[in-house]
Amino acid sequence: MRLVTVGSVAFDAIETPFGKTNKIVGGAGTFISLSASFFMKNQGIISVVGDDFPTETLEFMKTRGINTAGIQIKEGEKTFFWSGKYHNDMNSRDTLITELNVLENFDPIVPEQFQNADYLMLGNLSPQVQRQVIERMASRPKLIAMDTMNFWMDIALTDLMQTISMVDVLIINDEEARQLSKEYSLMKASKVIRAMGPKILIIKKGEHGALLFHEDHVFFAPALPLEDVFDPTGAGDTFAGGFMGYIAATDDTSFENMKRAIIAGSALASFSVEKFGTERLTEISGEDMNERMQQFVTLTNFEMNQLA
Amino acid sequence: MRLVTVGSVAFDAIETPFGKTNKIVGGAGTFISLSASFFMKNQGIISVVGDDFPTETLEFMKTRGINTAGIQIKEGEKTFFWSGKYHNDMNSRDTLITELNVLENFDPIVPEQFQNADYLMLGNLSPQVQRQVIERMASRPKLIAMDTMNFWMDIALTDLMQTISMVDVLIINDEEARQLSKEYSLMKASKVIRAMGPKILIIKKGEHGALLFHEDHVFFAPALPLEDVFDPTGAGDTFAGGFMGYIAATDDTSFENMKRAIIAGSALASFSVEKFGTERLTEISGEDMNERMQQFVTLTNFEMNQLA
Numbered sequence: 001m002r003l004v005t006v007g008s009v010a011f012d013a014i015e016t017p018f019g020k021t022n023k024i025v026g027g028a029g030t031f032i033s034l035s036a037s038f039f040m041k042n043q044g045i046i047s048v049v050g051d052d053f054p055t056e057t058l059e060f061m062k063t064r065g066i067n068t069a070g071i072q073i074k075e076g077e078k079t080f081f082w083s084g085k086y087h088n089d090m091n092s093r094d095t096l097i098t099e100l101n102v103l104e105n106f107d108p109i110v111p112e113q114f115q116n117a118d119y120l121m122l123g124n125l126s127p128q129v130q131r132q133v134i135e136r137m138a139s140r141p142k143l144i145a146m147d148t149m150n151f152w153m154d155i156a157l158t159d160l161m162q163t164i165s166m167v168d169v170l171i172i173n174d175e176e177a178r179q180l181s182k183e184y185s186l187m188k189a190s191k192v193i194r195a196m197g198p199k200i201l202i203i204k205k206g207e208h209g210a211l212l213f214h215e216d217h218v219f220f221a222p223a224l225p226l227e228d229v230f231d232p233t234g235a236g237d238t239f240a241g242g243f244m245g246y247i248a249a250t251d252d253t254s255f256e257n258m259k260r261a262i263i264a265g266s267a268l269a270s271f272s273v274e275k276f277g278t279e280r281l282t283e284i285s286g287e288d289m290n291e292r293m294q295q296f297v298t299l300t301n302f303e304m305n306q307l308a
Numbered sequence: 309m310r311l312v313t314v315g316s317v318a319f320d321a322i323e324t325p326f327g328k329t330n331k332i333v334g335g336a337g338t339f340i341s342l343s344a345s346f347f348m349k350n351q352g353i354i355s356v357v358g359d360d361f362p363t364e365t366l367e368f369m370k371t372r373g374i375n376t377a378g379i380q381i382k383e384g385e386k387t388f389f390w391s392g393k394y395h396n397d398m399n400s401r402d403t404l405i406t407e408l409n410v411l412e413n414f415d416p417i418v419p420e421q422f423q424n425a426d427y428l429m430l431g432n433l434s435p436q437v438q439r440q441v442i443e444r445m446a447s448r449p450k451l452i453a454m455d456t457m458n459f460w461m462d463i464a465l466t467d468l469m470q471t472i473s474m475v476d477v478l479i480i481n482d483e484e485a486r487q488l489s490k491e492y493s494l495m496k497a498s499k500v501i502r503a504m505g506p507k508i509l510i511i512k513k514g515e516h517g518a519l520l521f522h523e524d525h526v527f528f529a530p531a532l533p534l535e536d537v538f539d540p541t542g543a544g545d546t547f548a549g550g551f552m553g554y555i556a557a558t559d560d561t562s563f564e565n566m567k568r569a570i571i572a573g574s575a576l577a578s579f580s581v582e583k584f585g586t587e588r589l590t591e592i593s594g595e596d597m598n599e600r601m602q603q604f605v606t607l608t609n610f611e612m613n614q615l616a
Contacts, residue, residue, distance in 0.1 A: 209516075219608075220608055227493055260613065296612070300528055304568060
């Protein structure tokens with residue numbers, strides 16, 4: 001198997017200035033694997049849901065080439081549920097409800113056909129669960145990437161540091177990078193964090209794009225300027241899924257290819273925020289993606305003349 | 309004459325987490341014309357100072373090819389003085405002192421040899437003074453660019469709108485664009501503002517780079533990620549001066565060339581913030597500039613493969 005993802009498969013209820021939803025399907029694992037499916041078929045997902053989770057969603061995942069053998073379905077239990085309300089600027093949100101449900105005692109099962117995957121993506125989850133997945137692989141993947149959030153820095157820092165030390169790529173946002181490194185300058189933060197283990201650091205800056213750090217190299221990918229951001233939920237997961245899906249599909253971990261992978265992730269994230277939840281990700285075609293990636297080229301490309 | 313700038317030539321006293329200065333030379337006009345001088349010699353500045361202003365600074369400007377015939381020196385009066393203190397994140401600051409002094413009744417004189425300039429840069433000043441300079445030119449420049457700030461939106465909006473309607477390029481920051489357009493989305497704001505007159509809009513986003521809008525085209529220039537921002541004072545003026553200096557030197561107002569001009573402005577701004585005031589701008593060489601512009605290429609360039 002080329003890529004394995006561990007991450008929540010869940011229900012979200014979202015309110016934005018543009019409208020609100022009932023319970024819809026969300027979760028980091030869902031966004032990551034759907035996003036990665038634009039680039040490759042041979043992937044699996046590890047997660048847990050309750051018996052209230054729609055089988056149609058699992059069937060849909062399979063049509064996208066996602067092996068769901070790693071999703072445990074807990075009879076008599078309920079799926080993880082998150083509800084949130086975005087502020088008018090869409091840059092901040094309040095969590096209204098968090099019901100951990102099946103996630104509370106999540107003991108990840110790594111099916112045998114997943115255990116020799118080339119690439120492993122650890123979606124935002126308890127660092128202990130993330131580490132268990134690494135330990136339950138039969139062989140060490142070529143590249144392990146990890147997402148996390150400030151919540152785990154607050155309540156499980158020791159655990160988190162241990163997991164971080166085991167991965168190749170850490171993907172976090174600017175505030176999280178500052179909290180983790182205790183440095184305000186992202187250039188300084190990138191050095192402190194890479195000294196914790198990951199050779200490669202990606203700092204997401206939302207509407208301000210993303211930075212990729214490796215050795216002395218820095219690459220900056222802009223976010224596409226959009227007229228409206230309809231729903232930012234899952235944008236970071238979509239970005240991570242596009243990044244790892246692109247890397248896994250091309251089987252190339254060079255810095256040059258990681259640049260392309262970040263643009264791919266940014267392009268998918270720019271679609272994801274156009275509608276609620278995963279809706280937009282289920283609509284777009286390969287042609288849509290090629291067009292949008294071309295927009296990123298146009299947005300940033302310039303030819304510099306040597307000065308006189 | 310190729311380029312004329314109107315803008316304050318002033319004293320600043322600056323406090324940052326890295327240190328503090330006594331009164332040093334600052335002002336939008338100073339930063340703009342010093343920055344533009346990296347690309348061209350044939351430029352003039354329009355401003356006003358008191359008899360307390362050091363003649364050495366005016367002499368230094370001349371050595372950089374800046375014609376100071378448009379700087380009025382008011383006997384018995386004092387130069388504009390601003391004092392401010394930056395917060396720890398360097399993204400916000402408190403103004404401690406503003407003494408308008410000679411700026412209070414600034415009646416700009418446009419010397420005859422300035423009156424047929426090809427390019428005109430209106431530094432941040434009262435919109436009435438900016439307009440007077442346009443009106444006192446003998447012929448309409450090929451391109452007029454204008455900087456302004458929220459202060460003028462608050463106290464002189466009608467005047468400001470009139471001046472904005474007369475220029476080709478408006479250069480403001482993201483907060484100002486939102487205030488002026490009453491739109492949060494910068495894509496929407498860019499349309500509202502360009503309907504006010506300027507064909508071209510540049511939105512500065514500080515450490516997050518800058519956006520250039522013209523017709524249906526958008527270009528994004530990143531800011532160089534820096535380990536430390538020592539003093540952001542004048543960074544926006546340095547950016548604007550680099551932009552207009554590059555355009556004036558190349559005498560090319562195509563969109564492709566404006567992209568290069570924005571990178572040139574961003575590169576100079578990235579130097580400017582490395583030391584207090586204009587100090588760094590007086591040190592760097594053409595070679596330093598070429599090197600830094602190359603860093604911008606490396607930071608953003610990628611080759612996109614067509615997806616399978």
